[in-house]
Amino acid sequence: MKPILEISGISKQFKLFHRGLPYLSMRDKIIDIFRSREEVEQFWALRDVSFSVNRGDSVGIIGRNGAGKSTLLKILSRITPPTTGSIICRGTLASLLEVGTGFHQELSGRENIYMNGSILGMKKTEIDRRFDEIVDFSGTEKFLDTPLKHYSSGMQLRLAFAVAAHLESEILIIDEVLAVGDAEFQKKCIRKMEDVTGQGRTLLFVSHNLPTLKAICRTGVLLGEGKLVAQGSIDEVIDIYSQFHRSQELITNSIHYYQPHIKVHEVVINGSATNSVIVDNDRLHIRTTVEFMKRTNFELDVHFKKQELPVASYANFVNHEVEQFEPGIYDLNYEIRLPALRSGKYRLDLFFTEPFASWFAVSENIIEVDVINGHHHTFLNNANLKWGTTLLEGSMSRHKRTS
């Protein structure tokens, strides 16, 4: 049987405009007549990428930020054309690069289900048929006729994913949509995605979350700087990816953004701005500079992991009220007391989040922590145990920069 997707020699070139904006104004165009055009730089987001996907396969697409994952997905979803190369697709294809595309705040939940389903390529009869299932999955039946603007952001996301989860295409492309919702809902989504592959449908999944990738995907594709680095079983590819990552990297460069209205300018952990951090006195000092584009409820969640297992976590709402920030640039200082840890390698993930809602930006699977002079016996306080991890104590101070 022929592969369901044959990707051959795909390249994508972008032009970088050094004056900042991707679009032009007439003024620029007129000025350009009198000036040489050296300022446009060519940039290859993808370079000669080829691989094929078999029917029923579930492929995890892995790579750092800027490796070309999103561009590949956009080409596959026909949002942007490739510069060279071709893709042969032997099945119906639906892509989910975002949940809730086309949602409108003034429309009711019911109306949004139809609008969003139709944008994703569902026929009205198809939506009619699956309407009850969708509502059931989202758990919003009581609010079906309420305008979306009165929904909590969590409810909106659930509704959005519910529509998407009921697409009936043969190939499903998913980009990081699992990054939303509470733990319970995430589990539900993962189960739904396992169903997708169980039904013999084909799945392409981009994520930074390695455990989820391992749980869902059978094979993997690793992209690096626009090129295909490795292809094989998901375990092999994740191993290669992890080795790839040992090299030092600035934490700020590895942050993945989910929403545009915050920008993390700097992260320094125990004096280190790179992804390797040393802890030797049970203290974790995180200094970060965050810019808020609009008024924001914000907290920083810190997760400490040992071999994919959560060990301890810190979230400042546990200790304080929810912090609200006016637009501007803030220096935030976190002093966190670590539990008695054994010496060894740990991983630290940072979640810049809106409390009880969604993520703004995440640094996951990037920061490695070396605990030195650790304890031989650890006394994790069981009273604090929740979700199998210890909740950490700490304090936070904030300072707004005057520009």
Place this chain on the structure above:
Amino acid sequence: MPEEQVHSSESIELKIEPPRRFSLNLAELWFYRELFYFYTWRDIKVRYKQTMLGLLWVVLQPVITVTIFTVFFGRTLQISTGLLPYPLFVFSGLLFWNAFSASLVSAGNSMITNAPIIKKIYFPRLIIPLSAMLVAMLDMLVAGLLFLGMLLYYQIAPTLSGLLLYWPAAFLLMLVGTTGLSCWLSALTVKYRDVRYVVPFALQVMLFLSPVIYPISMVSYPGLQYVLALNPMYAVIEIFRGSFGLAMDSTLMTISAGSALLLFAIGVSYFKRTENYFADIA
């Protein structure tokens, strides 16, 4: 390509390649007709939600404009409009002009307002300006009812051939010209944001260069008449007024109708040639 239509697996094959040839791909547009419907339906719903004055506003706008024009141009300047009383004359022009102008403004902005969707999902992009245009034209229905009321009041009726031939012809020609310009402007706005500021101004100026307020025969230089006839709305308005027995100049009509067809061809083909890159630059 309507790849989602067939559900058997091996029979369909879609090839994704760098764009090569120009094609309108009407089959694909037809395949996505439901999305077009939902898009239009959404915008209509949203438009009148939470606006108490919503529909009333649609009525007030032409009433106020017609009144002002009648007082200043009809009475003060004594513009002679032959068979049609001045208020009807102005309204017959405004009816089409307002639909035209509202369409251009809203279709022109449509690609920008829908940029988040364009960047995340594929569908024929033409749906966006066309649906924006249709929603903007909806007001014409209400204004049209008002116009019928005015006809009753003035005891004026179109000829039978006028009603059956001229009215549909005028409407069709308006669709042709407006579609062309709407597509062109919406594609241009993606690339050059200036267009957004130019369009409302240009429309304002063009209103005074169109036959809405005065008959073009008032313009004493014949050369200038030809230039004014380049406006695609010239023929539309003249055909509509022709249904009430007003004379039409065949040369000027041909120029204007030709201009509408040309704009349609240029606008739609420019849109199709650039649509592939909307997601990259929007």
